[in-house]
Amino acid sequence: MLFFASLILAANAKGWSKILGMKWVMKYPAGWRLPLKSHITNGMEWLVEEASFGLFTFKEFTRGIAYLLELPLDFATAIFSTGFRSGLGNEAVQVLPPISWIAVIIIVFAIGHFARAMKLTPAKMSLAIFAMLCFLYLAVFGQWESSMITLSSIVIAVPMGVIGGVLIGTCGYRWPKFEKAISPLLDLMQTMPIFAYLVPILFLFGFGPVAAMIATVIYAMPPMVRITIMALKNVPSEIVDFGYMAGCTRRQLMWKVLVPSAAPGLMVGVNQVIMLSLNMVIIASMIGAGGLGYDVLTSLRRLDIGGGLEAGVAIVVLAIALDRLSQAFAEQNDMALVHHHAQKPFLKRHQWSLISGAAILFFGIGGYVVDAFQIYPESWEVTTASFWEASVKYLNVNFYDQFEALKTALLTTFMIPVKRFLLGLPWPWVCVMLALIGWQLGGWRLSLLCVVLSLFIVVTGQWQKAMITVYLCSISVVIAGLIGVPLGILAAEKPTANRIIQGAIDTLQTLPSFVYLIPVVMLFRVGDFAAMIAVVLYALAPAVRYTIHGLRQIDPSLIEAGIVSGCTKRQLLWKVKLPIAVPEILLGMNQTVMLAISMLVITALVGTRDLGQEVYIALTKADTGRGLIAGLSIAFIAIIADRLINAGAKKLRQRHH
Amino acid sequence: MPSQSVKLSCKNIWKVFGGNAEKIMNETNSENLDETLKEQGCVVGVRQANIEIYEGEIFVIMGLSGSGKSTLVRLLSRLIEPTAGEIIFDGKNLLDATEEEMIEIRRHKMGMVFQHFALLPHLTVLGNVAFPLEVQGVSKVEREKQARQVIELVGLKGRENYYPSELSGGQQQRVGIARSLAVEPELWFLDEPFSALDPLIRREMQDEFLRLQNVLHKTITFITHDFDEAIRLADRIAIMKDGRVVQIGTAEELVLNPADAYVEEFTSHVSKAKVLTVGSVMAAPLNANDVAGHVSVKDLIADVAVKVEAADKPLAVLDANGEVVGSLSRDKVISVLVAGEGYAGD
Secondary structure, three states, rough: OOHHHHHHHHHHHHHHHHOOOOHHOOOOOOOOOOOOOHHHHHHEEEEEEEEOOOOOHHHHHHHHHHHHHHHHHHHHHHHHHHHOOOOOOHHEEEEEEEOHHHHHHHHHHHHHHHHOOOOOOOOHHHHHHHHHHHHHHHHHHOOOHHHHHHHHHHHHHHHHHHHHHHHHHHHHHHOOHHHHHHHHHHHHHHHHOHHHHHHHHHHHHHOHHHHHHHHHHHHHHHHHHHHHHHHOOOOHHHHHHHHHHHOOOHHHHHHHHHHHHHHHHHHHHHHHHHHHHHHOHHHHHHOOOOOOHHHHHHHHHOHHHHHHHHHHHHHHHHHHHHHHHHHHHHHHOOOHHHHHHHHOOOOHHHHHHHHHHHHHHHHHHHHEEEEEEEOOOOHHHOOOHHHHHHHHHHHHHHHHHHHHHHHHHHHHHHHHHHHHHHHHOOOHHHHHHHHHHHHHHHHHHHHHHHHHHHHHHHHHOOOOHHHHHHHHHHHHHHHHHHHHHHHHHHHOOOOHHHHHHHHHHHHHHHHHHHHHHHHHHHHHHOOOOHHHHHHHHHHHHHHHHHHHHHOOOHHHHHHHHHOOOOOOOHHHHHHHHHHHHHHHHHHHHHHHHHHHHHHHHHOEEEEEEEEHHHHHHHHOOOOHHHHHHHHHHHHHHHHHHHHHHHHHHHHHHHHOO | OOOOOEEEEEEEEEEEEOOOOHHHHHHHHOHHHHHHHHHHHOOOEEEEEEEEEEEOOOEEEOOOOOOOOHHHHHHHHOOOOOEEEEEOOOOOEEHHHHHHHHHHHHHHHEEEEEOOOOOOOOOOHHHHHHHHHHHHOOOOHHHHHHHHHHHHHOOOOOOOOOHHOOOOOHHHHHHHHHHHHHHOOOOOEEOOOOOOHHHHHHHHHHHHHHHHHHHHHHHEEEEEHHHHHHHHHEEEEEEOOOOOOEEEOOOOHHHHHHOHHHHHHHOOOOOOOOHEHHHHHHHHOOOHHOOOOOOEEOOOOEEEHHHHHOOOEEHHHHHHHHHHHHHEEEHHHHHHOOOOOOOOOO
């Protein structure tokens, strides 16, 4: 009923408000706005220009940190990419060359071998070979230089993120109050679009690889904190009791008992940090990171489809290689196999580190004689750029009408009406509706949260743009759900389909979000539709995953009960399995919403008019206040959606039990 | 034989879970305490427990799940803080000890074995057993030497370099036992140590445990939910129900004089012959001519049954000094073996 009331209201509210002289209902008057934006911008300026600790200014302080962080980063870059130099500028002389590309590939092979050597699986070598091929790809397709710059920043950012995350996580475990204090902060950091905090970082740390690395660490650390707290809490209480009974001090208990016992869980977090750091590569290049991200960004700006795609695929290849390697380490939590390994004689145990060392020396020295040892020869490089250009051209020439028809059909029958509906709603009505839903699902606290957060968006004057964000997000989520849930059902029911779908989903998830933009822009050009397609692709994975999981975890005896009652397969699915899996599927949709919102900001590059665009403009204008306010608004939309869906899923679950 | 000096005791100990339990306990008088606690949403884990554990005895705390036995053992080792009452260890109130003092006491005087072993997955058998010494700061050479000795004592020699995941459940618990003994504790807590094991292995481990105790003479607090296990191992048994210690006594006392219906229900399923001693069922002494041999007052009926059956006359019953104090006839033994009921208290 409320929904129909909203429908009627949306259609007519504008006219009515004119008649009644209540224009403010539709458009929040500019005079009522809180000037938060300029406050923040001014505050930031004060911080950078004037704030001082007495002996040194705030700016000097942050630049000092940047300088300290630059040291390890420079070191890593020297090892992988530039070599060690002495002297300045153009007169610099290379003292030591970077590691030869052949040696890097051999080291990667060795690591792959090591990660699996502990596993007694028949496919021992497959991972090593796979990782090696990935790196070989980088060399063959001429992405080596850029890849190594990217790799050197990852190599520094990941340990920083992991160590920082574990430290904060252990504090959170030890002091529950601290955990309570950081928990909303973590929520905010995970939902706030990265663009929004690029500007303050830019101010504080300057433009360059260090600022980019700091942004990467900030982005990749929150999950590590969460996973650390969770892994520590999952340590069996008996082990904690044992620690006390053995007479551990608190410090011994943490570092000798809890953290080692939680190690397998922590490795999952390391994997997450690696993936998120790679996800950040392109965005980080906006504030000065070089490497593959920079290549993608510049190609995207020049609409150089081939070049962008090649660099984008290189990121993916790097991501997949690192993902598989770190996953292999995470899986080998069985210490027993390490033990068998440790019993072998020294030479056998260390054969691969010895071979790696020898390779570095041999190809390093050999590089002075044979250039091909040091740098992959350009004449051997293969480029596919022209192929991609040609195929896009072919698709556009031959299928232009079809793409256009699809686009128009979806736009006119679905997207535009929804947009009209949402934009037609008066803001007080939406706030009241949110309050009501919140109250229904989770009581007055949730209701209050919804109202406060949505009012923030209103009073900072973001309403129109926020509604466009909501519109793009909801359309994408609906479509992602319509595609994802059936795929999940199919995968859960049929093993062969499962293998294909899981494989596809895994790949989709390792792609950095920017990469989705490239083919979409090529085929559909800029606009809401292109943005929607990119968001759907990016946000599809959790919908599928959670559906599969929801269906798989059903108690087998319930399914047997269904079969015994004489259900057909169809009835079994619709009357037994799906209803039980609904809460799980809802959680999957929640993840989809979160991913969709985070992707929306990136689609600002292809010309949407929502909050994401606002953040992006703020970034190009270096306007801290504008960026943060728009970023917070996006985060608040995400939080409202998250809390409401979670409360709904919880309610459903309670009904089941 | 257990001496009678008290090693560990607790007086009027309470554990109430929930917000301001301590305040409620202090402010409410005993009559409506229960109701008040319930109103405030508190859950009582242990209710006014009084226990005395003698030096060198095996004291078994027995109860079904949720009876509060695990809570009680964690109170005795001060893994959790009691809401009220005191715990006296070697004449001193354990609750007065500071955090540092507690660490010292645990490092040198207490050992504990856990139901699910609680082995550290990243350490070898040797590393696990040496761990309590490691946290004390004992040198690597010294602690490994000591650890090897205890590992040998529990029969795991040769497996020092295995990881817990490579061992069977029984072997893992042997590691747990070795680890708890590595610091040569005076007080040994075992929290359902054999419950997670298969019945056959459980029996073997019980024998092993008795063998160890014969050598070591520790003061032992043993938790179990299995009355048969309690009978096999215990010098004395405390039975718990709903957080309350219902009765404390030897197995025989529990069978002969159950404090209430709950204890009676428990003991009624037990084979009486394995619990009752000759002394509890014997008749008046007979002439030397009318007996065919002798048994001791302290023997269990089950252990002498075959001997009595084989004899054509009753047997004389001797006390510890060899004096004749009674006689045991075939009929008595048969009635204990067959029914047992009705013999209690005879």
